[in-house]
Amino acid sequence: MRIEKTNDYLEGVKCIVNTCYYWLEGNRCSAEKIEIQPRNATTSSETDCATFRPADSLRA
Ligand code: SF4
Numbered sequence: 001m002r003i004e005k006t007n008d009y010l011e012g013v014k015c016i017v018n019t020c021y022y023w024l025e026g027n028r029c030s031a032e033k034i035e036i037q038p039r040n041a042t043t044s045s046e047t048d049c050a051t052f053r054p055a056d057s058l059r060a
Pocket residue numbers: 013015016017020021022023024028029030031034049050051052053
């Protein structure tokens with residue numbers, strides 16, 4: 001499902017992935033919602049934002 005980019009940002013989410021389509025200055029995320037995966041992760045480095053899209057591959 002395509003996640004919409006909003007004119008706002010997700011309160012309480014700090015993201016430094018500046019190559020993401022949803023990323024905003026100030027380390028903010030403008031996605032309407034995000035999904036983190038995978039289930040049964042045991043370390044933080046195993047987890048990823050599944051909502052990530054490369055900034056240059058997706059035009060609004
Ligand atoms: S979608 Fe995920 S990777 Fe992209 S800016 Fe938001 S939190 Fe960061």
